[in-house]
Amino acid sequence: MKKLIIFFSLILLSFTxxxxxxxxxxxxxxxxxxxxxxxxxKLYRECAGISYGTTETxxxxxxxxxxISMRLLPGANPLDALDGVLDGKSDLxxxxxxxxxxxxxxxxxxSAPNLGGVEEWYYTSDExxxxxxxxxxxxxxxxxxxxxxxxxxxxxxNYSGMPGWYLRAxxxxxxxxxxxxxxxxxxxxxxxxxxxxxxxxxxxxxYPFTYNHNAFDPELDSLSYEWADPLISSLTxxxxxxxxxxxxxxxxxxxxxxxxxxxVAGVVDxxxxxxxxxxxxxxxxxxxxxxxxWRCGQKIAxxxxxxxxxxxxxxxxxPPIVQAPFQDPITGLYxxxxxxxxAGELVTFPMSGIDFEFVDPPTxxxxxxxxxxxxxxxxxxxxxxxxxxxxxxxxxxxNPPPPISAMFGVQTNFTWQTTCDHVATDNxxxxxxxxxxxxxxxxxxxxxxxxxxxxxxxxxxLPTRQLDSPEPRCVSVxxxxxxxxxxxxxxxxxxxxxxxxxxxxxxxxxGPYTLIDSIQDMNINTYTHxxxxxxxxxxxxxxxxxxxxxxxxxxxxSDTLAAILLDVSNSGGxxxxxxxxxxxxxxxxxxxxxYLIYREYPTGTxxxxxxxxxxxxxxxxxxxxxxxNYRIEIYDDMDSLGGCYSVSNIDGDLFQDITxxxxxxxxxxxxxxxxxTIIGWQANTEPDLTWYIIYQWDGAxxxxxxxVDKNTLFxxxxxxxxxxxxxxxxxxxxxxNTSPLANGHxxxxxxxxxDICEDKIYLNWNDYNNMSPNIxxxxxxxxxxxxxxxTLATVSPTTNYYEHVG
Numbered sequence: 001m002k003k004l005i006i007f008f009s010l011i012l013l014s015f016t017x018x019x020x021x022x023x024x025x026x027x028x029x030x031x032x033x034x035x036x037x038x039x040x041x042k043l044y045r046e047c048a049g050i051s052y053g054t055t056e057t058x059x060x061x062x063x064x065x066x067x068i069s070m071r072l073l074p075g076a077n078p079l080d081a082l083d084g085v086l087d088g089k090s091d092l093x094x095x096x097x098x099x100x101x102x103x104x105x106x107x108x109x110x111s112a113p114n115l116g117g118v119e120e121w122y123y124t125s126d127e128x129x130x131x132x133x134x135x136x137x138x139x140x141x142x143x144x145x146x147x148x149x150x151x152x153x154x155x156x157x158n159y160s161g162m163p164g165w166y167l168r169a170x171x172x173x174x175x176x177x178x179x180x181x182x183x184x185x186x187x188x189x190x191x192x193x194x195x196x197x198x199x200x201x202x203x204x205x206x207y208p209f210t211y212n213h214n215a216f217d218p219e220l221d222s223l224s225y226e227w228a229d230p231l232i233s234s235l236t237x238x239x240x241x242x243x244x245x246x247x248x249x250x251x252x253x254x255x256x257x258x259x260x261x262x263x264v265a266g267v268v269d270x271x272x273x274x275x276x277x278x279x280x281x282x283x284x285x286x287x288x289x290x291x292x293x294w295r296c297g298q299k300i301a302x303x304x305x306x307x308x309x310x311x312x313x314x315x316x317x318x319p320p321i322v323q324a325p326f327q328d329p330i331t332g333l334y335x336x337x338x339x340x341x342x343a344g345e346l347v348t349f350p351m352s353g354i355d356f357e358f359v360d361p362p363t364x365x366x367x368x369x370x371x372x373x374x375x376x377x378x379x380x381x382x383x384x385x386x387x388x389x390x391x392x393x394x395x396x397x398x399n400p401p402p403p404i405s406a407m408f409g410v411q412t413n414f415t416w417q418t419t420c421d422h423v424a425t426d427n428x429x430x431x432x433x434x435x436x437x438x439x440x441x442x443x444x445x446x447x448x449x450x451x452x453x454x455x456x457x458x459x460x461x462l463p464t465r466q467l468d469s470p471e472p473r474c475v476s477v478x479x480x481x482x483x484x485x486x487x488x489x490x491x492x493x494x495x496x497x498x499x500x501x502x503x504x505x506x507x508x509x510x511g512p513y514t515l516i517d518s519i520q521d522m523n524i525n526t527y528t529h530x531x532x533x534x535x536x537x538x539x540x541x542x543x544x545x546x547x548x549x550x551x552x553x554x555x556x557x558s559d560t561l562a563a564i565l566l567d568v569s570n571s572g573g574x575x576x577x578x579x580x581x582x583x584x585x586x587x588x589x590x591x592x593x594x595y596l597i598y599r600e601y602p603t604g605t606x607x608x609x610x611x612x613x614x615x616x617x618x619x620x621x622x623x624x625x626x627x628x629n630y631r632i633e634i635y636d637d638m639d640s641l642g643g644c645y646s647v648s649n650i651d652g653d654l655f656q657d658i659t660x661x662x663x664x665x666x667x668x669x670x671x672x673x674x675x676x677t678i679i680g681w682q683a684n685t686e687p688d689l690t691w692y693i694i695y696q697w698d699g700a701x702x703x704x705x706x707x708v709d710k711n712t713l714f715x716x717x718x719x720x721x722x723x724x725x726x727x728x729x730x731x732x733x734x735x736x737n738t739s740p741l742a743n744g745h746x747x748x749x750x751x752x753x754x755d756i757c758e759d760k761i762y763l764n765w766n767d768y769n770n771m772s773p774n775i776x777x778x779x780x781x782x783x784x785x786x787x788x789x790x791t792l793a794t795v796s797p798t799t800n801y802y803e804h805v806g
């Protein structure tokens with residue numbers, strides 16, 4: 001083991017004799033208001049190597065623009081000021097417990113390569129091109145390429161030698177999806193993606209680790225992530241087998257099981273850019289992460305971050321324990337870092353880390369201090385302003401705002417009010433990303449390299465959910481002819497997705513339908529359509545709901561309901577002929593199914609006269625020369641909101657009663673003890689019945705002898721002691737309509753003949769006609785000297801003679 005360590009040290013020392021310094025870099029661009037471009041190039045150098053120049057050259061294949069001069073921009077990185085000199089150079093080496101007696105990694109203290117000392121040199125085109133870099137033309141299919149190349153790379157464990165480097169970025173052509181015309185770069189149609197997170201330079205081995213370069217796109221174009229090839233001197237000179245050491249490749253640049261069975265090879269999440277691995281192998285390793293921007297399905301830009309990460313043992317120190325912010329719906333545990341919400345939802349959660357380790361083991365007298373930092377283009381100014389500072393307000397905030405430090409434990413609270421603006425940002429085809437990444441880093445201050453938990457929190461914002469149409473239930477014609485529509489409103493809108501109800505109208509069931517109005521209050525459930533010609537035409541209505549972000553959804557039409565158009569016709573036959581249409585055919589499930597028929601009589605008084613499931617009705621007129629109005633109603637049960645009625649228009653006419661009353665039914669015609677005829681009959685039921693007419697048979701015809709009012713049901717008349725008398729009755733109404741005569745009934749005229757010799761009395765009588773039901777028998781009664789009456793005999797209905805003996 002000792003020989004191996006000495007040999008490794010000799011190798012490291014031998015590298016210092018070469019012109020080595022390059023550890024990585026990235027090239028990006030941004031659009032200026034005048035349509036020109038600002039280019040940014042960051043180069044990362046090994047602190048123990050040689051320096052870059054104050055001016056570096058960016059090359060391109062843009063016609064007429066072979067080179068772009070780049071100069072250091074002092075103060076571009078806030079870390080630039082830590083050494084007291086603003087010169088465009090920033091020490092990215094890890095920072096730990098602030099005590100000079102503890103080992104540190106920093107550019108001033110590093111004398112050997114691959115120990116973690118890294119410096120960023122920040123170049124821009126600002127000084128040499130104060131108005132920006134002008135580009136022109138349409139890029140070829142392979143894009144306009146911008147690159148920086150030189151020799152030599154810093155030595156690393158995953159490749160051999162010190163090959164050159166070729167740092168690149170690619171600007172691709174973009175065809176306007178509306179016009180179909182490729183855009184000219186002179187308009188600067190795209191900002192490249194940007195890496196928001198400073199690269200991780202030193203990572204501790206021995207536990208699972210994730211990190212993220214946290215790329216974002218200023219136009220919110222969709223991004224994808226993957227490993228890419230390191231290049232040596234051109235686009236066609238990637239690392240090959242002669243460069244990669246065994247077990248490594250462009251898609252597996254970090255130590256894997258080949259180097260140590262406990263290793264888990266590094267993988268890139270293609271959607272979030274999160275890189276995860278677990279390494280027990282130490283050393284420096286070149287990685288290249290490619291970020292591709294997509295707009296309207298077209299690849300529009302590629303940027304690359306090359307970075308050499310140093311993996312080293314950190315002793316017994318482990319990263320802070322950080323709980324995931326989201327609960328797994330299956331296990332109930334907080335293990336998820338991705339959440340999907342609907343626009344309008346408030347996203348809030350605590351983000352905390354705890355670590356009960358010390359910076360001075362094994363003495364353990366100084367607790368570790370934990371620090372939370374964060375990055376995302378969606379955080380507001382100072383992490384506290386939700387209104388400004390992010391790409392697409394409202395912005396996310398952290399309270400308290402980072403950086404936050406505390407011993408043993410630290411916490412901040414994330415809050416983000418999502419809106420529809422986080423779903424549909426117009427970039428020409430409404431396909432901007434709705435996936436937002438937030439990087440929250442919790443680190444301790446262990447020396448020389450802090451342990452880090454780097455959480456990529458992904459929030460996917462979906463459009464608010466589409467709402468159904470409301471359920472129309474009633475269409476009521478008001479007395480002034482306007483039409484009121486009543487519906488069962490929407491009761492649940494969890495995403496505040498509702499925009500408005502749209503009300504559509506037509507005079508024909510098949511249409512065309514016209515949008516007549518909109519209602520922006522979801523709780524309103526009635527609308528009055530003014531100025532409708534309800535007495536002469538049909539009126540049909542349906543509703544739709546506009547919902548979703550920016551009104552992107554229109555619901556399917558509701559059921560179509562019709563106003564009840566009532567037509568009342570007078571045939572002159574003494575009946576009113578009523579016809580109308582269904583409100584909905586078949587009736588709605590909530591409908592009573594029965595149409596209620598109302599008639600106005602006298603004026604101003606409406607009475608329910610009947611009900612029917614049909615759409616027609618005949619009303620027999622019982623009024624003399626009266627103008628009658630009618631209307632139709634049908635009830636609908638609206639559950640918890642109570643019921644409503646669909647009401648027709650009012651229609652009527654002048655009617656006369658030409659229908660005579662029904663024939664009265666005579667009960668009997670008898671002779672009372674006083675010797676008068678008693679005529680009795682059953683009452684008629686016609687509401688307009690006025691009187692009864694009494695008739696007597698004169699031997700040839702029935703002759704009226706008197707009239708009585710409708711409440712009289714018997715009549716006394718005449719002397720039936722001379723002969724049998726025959727009577728009948730007719731009924732008459734207020735319009736002088738007279739019924740046919742009832743079947744006549746007659747008195748029974750009894751005659752006797754006394755035979756003294758035979759001691760007999762002979763009885764003879766006439767038949768009683770038209771009794772209903774028919775006569776069963778005649779009872780013969782007698783009394784003696786005015787005493788009580790007794791039954792003498794009962795004879796058949798065909799018998800008209802009887803002899804009383806004794």
